[in-house]
Amino acid sequence: MMVASALRDRYEVAVVGAGPAGLAAAALCARAGLTCILFDDQANPGGQIYRGVTNSPFDRGSVLGADYWRGESLVRAALGSGAHYVSGASVWGLLRENEIAVSLGGGTRQIRAARIILATGAIERPFPIQGWTLPGVMTAGAAQVLLKSSALVPTGRTLLAGCGPLLWLLAWQYLNVGVRLDAILDTTLAANWRRALRHAATFAASPYLAKGLRLMFDVRRAVRVIAGVVEIAAEGGERIEAVTYRTARGRFERLPADMLLLHQGVVPNVNLAMSANVAHRWNDMQLCWVPCVDSYGSTTVPHIAVAGDGASIAGAEAAEARGRLAAVAAIRAHRREFPVSEEERVARQSLDRYERGRAFLDRLYQPAPNFRRPRGDTVVCRCEEVTAQQVLETAALGCAGPNQMKAFLRCGMGPCQGRFCGLTVTELMAEARGLPCAEIGYYRLRPPVKPITLAEIASLPTDEAAVKAVARE
């Protein structure tokens, strides 16, 4: 394992995250001769979409789908580019003066980079239903991680629930390897189809159309798909035992279950960018916070760019293109002589191709309001076990926003730092106070964005000013 002391003090570019955006950005920067470091918190490169691609338990083939193996060449290009790739490195803070604090091999190091490209990707959108904290209830993404990295598949009665492309992809991959699914509870709103179909003409030109239709066709032929699901609850004591659901037409059923896999889309992982004071705005279509970026991913903080799904959800191929565009901007700033206009042209062409029809997908898979704004004793904050009722009651008391809410309920103050409750709290408060989400705002995020030990903080170098700030006269 890499140790913290093996790092240089300064790099021209630091990239955070070795998924498609980060790999593409690091490869291009290094190829242009920039000193470039690529940090990733996982053990192997690829991000979540290409997770395990370099050490897959599977032979190349159709089990995971051809798109997955595309990640191999991306990883190879980055590792062969001269970029300094560091795995198991958790970047926990972007501090003053271009400093990056990274936890690595049990210690923390601070390095400086003239430019920082954040490619921190996406996380699963919260899916707050009754019983979503029970053992045996996991995200579809988690199930896919077990499949890709460990070739582990569920043995018992397995249900998938929610909406979005990943749900269908996982179901299709499970079919390929002979996993029996008991049912898919499809929560896609019927009204979403009408809204989406207005954008069908542009989606017809999307490379995702043919793939999506194929997946859905194969899955629907093999699995019981229950459409129009408006309520889902997981039941159990020590672990999940059953799932109940209700459809818009009033059909109610209780299905025994050993595993429930939830998914209703992914959202940008904004914690690191927000903690560095990058301005964010509420995206009314994707219903999440996105950093304010220009067409190169440059943010409101001069030396910080955001590339890939961390900037807004558009998928792996678009992420790769946006990684290249962030690199183009870095190269223009530091290696003016290196020609990048052809790189930029190709990247923009690819981005255009893969963003085409995004409006269709965003509308079709916009999660239903009742799965975003729960009621009653459904847990909102998994870490501190705060319920929807508590959030709504506190809002009714006059609590102004998510930050004040912390003082009342500790909501968002657990180890996940709001990643699995923040969007729910913003939306619940917006509803309760009759204000737009943009006005309610989000948790104030600060470094460290990942829990670290006090010993790590204590080991950081101190300057005279820091000592003076705490020392007695």
Place this chain on the structure above:
Amino acid sequence: MLLSAHDDSMFRPLIKERGLSLTIFIDGTATLARHGDTVAAAMLASGHVACRTTAVSGAPRGPYCLMGVCFDCLVTIDGSANRQGCMTSVRDGMRIETHRGKREYGT
């Protein structure tokens, strides 16, 4: 509340050749694990659907996201508490303890 391991594991390996070459200790019990798996994956593969009980209500909790986001797979690894099981690779001889409620200090 005790966390129990189930003989009927909820996951099975698709590829049998991925041998169980490592021994880890989960709450003191020797358990076989595969090289390259994370602690969370190894626990799930060996039937540990829950890895802790929560600090607030004592409810059982297992891994939820497996990508370092939810912190529900926190366990004690080789004496170090609150480690993310999904972000740590298994090593031969590793000692893993499940968390039971909130930590007691000074005991």
